Amino acid sequence: MPPIISIAGLTKTYASGFRALNNINLDIRPGEIFALLGPNGAGKTTLISIVCGIVTASAGTVLADGLDIRRDYRATRSRIGLVPQELTTDAFETVKATVTFSRGLFGRAPDPQHIEKVLRDLSLWDKRDNRIMTLSGGMKRRVMIAKALAHEPDILFLDEPTAGVDVELRRDMWQLVRGLRDRGVTIILTTHYIDEAEEMADRIGVISKGELIVVEEKTTLMKKLGKKQLILHLQEAMPAIPSGLVDWTLALKAGGTELEYSFDANTEHTGVPALLRRISDLGIGFKDINTRQSSLEDIFVSLVHQPKSTQPMQERA
Amino acid sequence: MKPAGVPAFNSHGVWAIFRFEMARFKRTLAQSLVAPVITTSLYFVVFGAAIGSRMAGVEGVPYGAFIVPGLIMLSLFTASLSNASFGIYFPKFTGTIYEILSAPVSPSEIVLAYVGAAAVKSIVLGLIILATAGLFVPIQILHPLWMIAFLLLTTITFSLFGFIIGIWAKGFEQLQFIPMLIITPLTFLGGAFYSIDMLPPTWRTVSLFNPVVYLISGFRWSFYGSADVGVGVSLAATLGFFLACLAGVVWIFKTGYRLKN
Secondary structure, X not given: OOOOEEEEEEEXXXXXXXXXXXXXXXXXXXXXXXXXXXXXXXXXXXXXXXXXXXXOOOEEEEEEOOEEOOOOHHHHHOOEEEEOOOOOOOOOOEHHHHHHHHXXXXXXXXXXXXXXXXXXXXXXXXXXXOEHHHOOHHHHHHHHHHHHHOOOOOEEEEEOOOOOOOXXXXXXXXXXXXXXXXXXXEEEEEEOOHHHHHHHOXXXXXXXXXXXXXXXXXXXXXXXXXXXXXXXXXXXXXXXXXXXXXXXXXXXXXXXXXXXXXXXXXXXOOXXXXXXXXXXXXXXXXXXXXXXXXXXXXXXXXXXXXXXXXXXXXXXX | XXXXXXXXXXXXXXXXXXXXXXXXXXXOHHHHHHHHHHHHHHHHHHXXXXXXXXXXXXXXXOHHHHHHHHHHXXXXXXXXXXXXXXXHHHHHHHOOHHHHHOOOOOHHHHHHHHHHHHHHHHHHHHHHHHHHXXXXXXOOOOOHHHHHHHHHHHHHHHHHHHHHHHHHOOOHHXXXXXXXXXXXXXXXXXXXXXXHHHOOHHHHHHHOOOHHHHHHHHHHHHHHOOOOOOHHHHHHHHHHHXXXXXXXXXXXXXHOOOOOO
């Protein structure tokens, strides 16, 4: 299937000389949830802002469903919805008025039924006649999502959708995003909450200092870069790692009562059976054993902090 | 490939912005309408009744009636500038401009909506002031069509000018700066309350460099048939100012000046 969004050679240098994006190449597949992960200031918002028409790129092209976002901006923008990071809403308008405004602004004929559906989906219907300034922060965030959905976009950008929202709203938001995906909406979200990407995304792109350093299926990424830990809960605390175990990368934890072995889960020889034999030979007793897969967070931290030369090659989707 | 199903003119978008601006007008009815009407009434009480009754008419027109076109112009300038500049500045200030920039609306549609709404509001105000003036002094309009033409052209021009100020301004002080420091003095010195023929020759020549003289003179001519400068010159100057503002707006959207970074 051809990509729904195709970004090629995208570069942005701000007037101050700051290069926010450097030669970004990225294809988004129709119907997927793509998470753009990166630390603050990595260029996530700049990337989204260019695709949505708020920031002008210095170089490169962006196609939405094969159409150039600059030349065919009417066609592309009418299909794209954006929920920005900042809570920027009008203060004096009512919820319903501002969502109706958004639909018109994006060139769609009035459709009170659709507006009602969007407001009900976001639990805003009861607040429809309230002025926005009277709403809580979480409710304002919902209003911004309602505005972005008012014109029935099939591509939705969510810039840090759950930054500063409570747990319940976060769960609701995830639910909503999944519901939209089920209806065929392509979703691109940025986040610096790794568990969010882990929970939601089909694919993950990691951006750091304006460069996409990896784009990968979430499961592949976790498998490829994932480390596993084998933890032995010892019967007796150990003051130091015995010299007979130097062949394995081991660490003593929990005051010497846990022996942790880190290994690459994807290699043929993990070294686990040999280690267990040696431990038995040395007469070290253990009462329990468990393994742990490294989280996306560990992977992310290792990616962002790796020296450039050892970073995995960037892959095109 | 031309995408199908996307109209070449986003009428829903223009209408949405226009309605949004008019809703703001309704919410602030007191400050956008009542305040100028009270101010104007005060001018009539002071200049028309108190001082005007002791003055001879200007060019055969009673003084109270003579100042009506100038007063309407003064209100039009101020209202058009503040309506249009505030209309576009406020979304920039609050950040809601993101939605306008990401919407499928062209620059000309954005200008049409904001400037159109500002102009409509100002014209309503101008007509209300005209009606208020009619309560105080006898008014005659010799050339009603020209009166409307000057009214429209001036309002649209100053709304465009206000739009430029709104884009340019980085703070509320700057938003007030041009209206307060440039437009109000130029209007007072531009023959709103006198004919520039009443000035000594040197000051008369200086006044001819004031663009507002031409706007007021043409507008007053449409009322009473007398003018400081030829009506053709007035019209040309007004049109010139209009084109200059239009060029400014076109340049802003071409370069993305202070709209997109």
